[in-house]
Amino acid sequence: MSSAPTARLSLAMCHPRYWPLWAGLGLLWLLVQLPYRWQMALGRKLGRLSMLLLKRRVQIARRNLQLAMPELDDAARERLLVANFESVGCAVFETGIAWYWPDQRLRRIMHIQGDEHVREAVAGGEGMLLLSCHFMTLELNARMFGILHPGVGVYRPNDNPVMEYAQVRGRTRSNKCLLDRGDIKGMIKALRKGEALWYAPDHDYGRHASVFVPFFAVEQSATITGTATLARVKNAVVLPCYTLRLPQGGYKLVIGAPLQNFPTGDDIADATRSNQVIEAAVRQAPEQYMWLHRRFKTRPRKGDPSLY
Template structure:
């Protein structure tokens, strides 16, 4: 099993990381390490929920975005139900701070103690057939745990956005590779294709709004024309690749790593049909725990010509 200690692809620690300008970054990481190391899981979740409720007063613009997303995506909810979901969502935002620390700093044994894996037979089947695995995921607030937990079963490769702060970049790469092989920049398509061709598991979350480039407008929740990237199907077309939906859901006593059966007849070769299929899988997973999804970003900001801006 790959670990941070033995992974030659990890960034080296250099003296430049100790520059005084990064003092508060190191203090913040140190405090997070201390809290997730010393506090029991339930205490961390209680503290996280409290921080999340407080954050609603400090992050008013994000509250506005999340509320609007819920209005657009889930119009079937009445106002009181949306407000309850909104509050629970920000409580989940607070929990995500501690979950990031767990994913980056916890030893394997402690992570395994709160992880229930479901659907590992689909991974076993793909390995037996020599297939690469495209792990179709989404930006749940538990996303840091998702890749870490999957790596406990079979180390894979993560797709990510590098951080411009070198200390935070060092910490996130070290943390995300605790039980996985290495990370690939989200712009490095060749690197993603290579990982799949080598039979690796590639973690991929295509659910954000990345603009109109390489995107199609298809339904996502109640929004009939949501900009959706076509890269999922591009990766899924790699020879001997199987697409496995993979999500982590927070439960009362820990987390459920949910690995679902391969998406049937995917891809079909039509960008719109394939984008619809991937969106349907992601939407169904979000509906299992809508309060745990990252509603804080402007998921529906890009609109087709003639459609007004939604925010």
């Protein structure tokens, strides 16, 4: 993992073209010094405002909810859509909390369920593949797990050097390092060394290394096979891991029991199982999931009409 990115400042980052981004990061730092409940109230208002500004994302999220949850009537889906964008606004503040709050303050609003599974894996010298997903609380998920047990994150590097510096510094505040999502060898090496590796396979990454299996009500959803590939590493366990925002305030870090009989060697069965685990997590708080992504954009056949 010697190629893992590090958070380093450079003179080039002082160029005037980066000043607005520096100002935005500074404003975020200031805002997350406010009382937590104020932040969530502001976040919900920001999320509702974003619906007026991000109309294309509203359309995508609405369509995703139609495809994924046809059992809901239109009124129920619209309520869920609004709640989802309120969660988008809260996620802005939660990113700042994850990147800037000290451990002591964060511990006061975090609750952990299933930490015994981590202790058992550590005692057995096992690598932990943390099967996660794109909840709006994903930044807090990585930070909170790192407070419990520092691990390794998987991410997409940012082309903007200031944003790259900010996210690497923020995401490694309580964790060891980050790996490019394309660095499969680095991920395997981390698991072999007994590390905890955060991994979210729930987005649509195209046809490469993917199979088409059910996800919610969409019977053929492009799903990468990387979860099973990494789970084949000797002496590694797969632990479902996600963070939920609690109605009364604060967060619950959920760590599930190791998946049994996984992987099976059948890509279809293994990808289906992975999606089932993720779907079960999302159904606990669907308004907190990242429905803004075109999850069902890749069709089984190239000539099939777009679902969007």
